[in-house]
Amino acid sequence: MKLNTILLPLLLVSCIGTVQADEKKAVEKVAKAVEAKTVEAKAPAADSVSKDELREMIRELIQEEMANLQPTSNTDSKPVAPAHAAKAGEILAHTCAGCHGTNGTLENEAFMPLAGMPEQEFVKTMLDFRDGARQSTLMGTVANGLSEQQIRDMARYFMEVSP
Amino acid sequence: MSLSRREFLGLLGATALAGAFPIRSAFAGAQPHVVIIGGGVGGATTAKYLRLMDANLKVTVIEKNPIYIRPYGSTEVLTGHIGMDDLHVTYDALKSKYGVNVIIDEVTGFDPDKRNVSLKGGRKVSYDKLVVSPGIELLYDKIPGYSFEVAESKITSGWIPGKQTALLGEQLKAMPQGGTFLMVAPPAPYRCPPGPYERPALVAEWCQKHNPTAKVIIGDPKDEFVTDQTMMLGWNRLYGFNIPQKFRKDMPASVEIKQHSNPGILSWIPKADGGTPVSLDVEKMTLKTEGGDIKADVINIVPPMRAGKIATAMGLTDEKGWCPNNRKTFESSLHPHVHVIGDACHADAMPKSGFSANTQAKSVARAIVEALAGREIPTPSWENTCYALAGSDYGLFVADVFELAEAENKIKRVGKFSRYLKLDATPAQIRMGAVYQQAWLKSFTEDCFA
Incomplete structure (x- = not known):
């Protein structure tokens, strides 16, 4: 089974819970980008990845990255401004x-x-x-x-x- | 499986995902992630000040203990002035007030090329910059006969406070009238320079009230120590200690020194007099020193030490057991993007103290913020103040301001004033030193953790 045929539905499934309705376009964009990436990478070794393993990988990655986020950090869409340099003194x-x-x-x-x-x-x-x-x-x-x-x-x- | 998680992440492509997931910033790396290993004074201060300096940074502290037990001031547990609970410090303010992510777990793996650390709980945490503030590892086995197991059950150290601190307090209270308390001081360098001398002083003060015929002996592998003259003046005035000529000879005539005809409760055996420990007989409660055997009812040992275990495991230490670094940024000489601070690192003139770790943490926080913003790193500045007590109303200190000698990669002391309480300090100044010591315990803990 080709990676992209597993990856796309899985990705979309994992996104549904967290993506707002007005972000559907963005998800489609991601899906296309992933497809493009997958084709580009050809990923010959990826054929051996089972559906369950892939689902597990996605779950773990999302958990890991969520864990890396601090609870009160700026996860909204505000632009990230560079910190001020130290004031004199x-x-x-x-x-x-x-x-x-x-x-x-x-x-x-x-x-x-x-x-x-x-x-x-x-x-x-x-x-x-x-x-x-x-x-x-x-x-x-x-x-x-x-x-x-x-x-x-x-x-x-x-x-x-x-x- | 043949596709690794990292390959998988690369395949997804960070830019493709940006804008779609709420966790996009972590994928896209727009918000740099600073990870700190160790939630002691150095680690907590770094986390707090990073967030104060740049609220857009992600900051994560990885610490194995859910509660921090502060070592500074922990001797006061022995004398019953405070309880063990008073040493406990939580991470609540770091989390709620400063938005620091605190993970209670142990680091079990380190990949400096991929910039991540693995945790015992199975998690892997990626970083842009890593700060390691691991404290010390006590080398119990350097004194034959001594071990961690012995320290936990019979002959304590307590230099990293916890169960042993409580046990030592119980042993002191249970010591027979006229018994002997033996304090074994460590070789340099070590954590908390005045500490191994403050502890026996406070024990002597306690004994004056509760066990007046007891003896307090300090065995020392050194011939001098930080704050020696001012500490000895306190011992002289409070515990009948006669100051050796070597330490008296450059004291001005205005300094009030007592001459005691009978030996007092406290005595100090320096290296020159055979104070260096050789081995320990646990069954006989006897320390063999270069000058002979000392049998005691309670023995407390500060063994030799080196950088905390995790620093050694991560390959951050040199042959001396401490972490070499760039003194301007405290970035490790052995692994880029990793900064080592506090007791574990080489810092030249700076003592291994909580205060040093606290000011190093702030300079490193600033260096990291500037490096991530692509700006020049400003000149750091550091300070140290160790308050110490010779008695509960007798305060003294060592205080320094430090500067960077960049060309030599060295930290040097600035100023010509004495580092210590003046030898002819007035009773009011001595009393205020003790008041400040108590106030410092509170204000310092707040600056680090709250």
Whole structure:
């Protein structure tokens, strides 16, 4: 038995449950494309595939690909926009999050929340830590590893995050 | 059957199917798929930040345990400050808040050419980029007489927390009055640099209240350790420990050091004094060291370690047992499109800590997002902060900012400040260190998992 004679009905059967009525044309298109592909590939070895095996293969493939999808991912028809590049200060700002919360948002009284902090307050505090003008436990050590430009970039990043 | 599933998929033709199936994006590859093996600190943080940075990415975490048991802070279970349940962290927020697909299963196969991994449950998962964050494998057998079976039943390690952590807590409580608790520290490199010294300190504090004539001994195959001076100052002030001259000599005169005429509850035997473990006699509860036999009522061992088993099985490790990589992207030197982060990888000056894994995860997430968008990968930046306790109100730390030395493929420390709590830190600073340590356990877990 030729592969395409098994494949087409099977594919259509497996599509029916998931394809909307207005997508019938698309299914026909797929069927034609598959037919074309199959003829093109000639698939000599495929003759040995039984109907059950093929059905099983389709089922497994669909299951596998469904499993690969995250439950809340964008599976609708919205165009996939490329992600934004990192903003200045963002990469450095993420190193603070282990204590100060993701993007400086924190519901924990022990550390200073950084999200929405006025830029100048952040800069002055960090420079004072860095230069030893302000006492600290470990912020002096952290600030000492940063340049003034880096501190300014982080300040701008955190200022723009809504607390 | 002579037609493989992959050949079959190729035959269907990805473009032909696009637009027809609801699962079209997976077939067409329009939505890149990042798969993460390991749902610990490194893996969870990578998943969360990938989705924060690019909501169009498919992100899947493959983890064998349905609940994560955090190792950081797990010593507090021994002293009864918290219970085992307090170490449990769920994947609920990763799934519901960030849309991460979490598969509870084990990886049993890896095809780097076809870019997929096979799972024990029979599934095969394809990836565009793979992140492996496997943690550590403990090499119990490196100490003759010791084994995983012994660790599970009699002489615990608990360095990967779980059943052994609970057992060790019970053993401490059952220790006879005046008994001996022996802590065996590991050779470098190892997970959680201050950990093998914090644990005996907290045990000593517990004993002061519940078993005041007990002894806590640390056997060590090293002559120094991360946070040694500041930790020893805590031991000195809290447990009658006399600081060896080697560690006292460069302490400023302003540092308050006590001189104890009687030996205190806690003692440390470095390599130079014969602290290196040689073998273990489980029946006699005796550790043979280079300096002689130590018999104890409770023994806790941090054995030598290497990268987590799955990294070894996937061929990602070198002859030292850790994973070589490009330090800018943490992409494996051995398999392209595979990034290895956390304790398992080589990271030069960065310690093997949860905090390191957390900041590595974010830099790798950014590197992957940029690589998939076809943009230049920005300069990474990393940090580490390990808070540690010498007592429940005595906090200290090691803190670093790191930068990339790209030409040398090395990660280096930045800044000239001390990495540690100042030796002349005030009581208020020491107390705040402990407050921050407790707060950090919460905020850090949230940044990784919630």
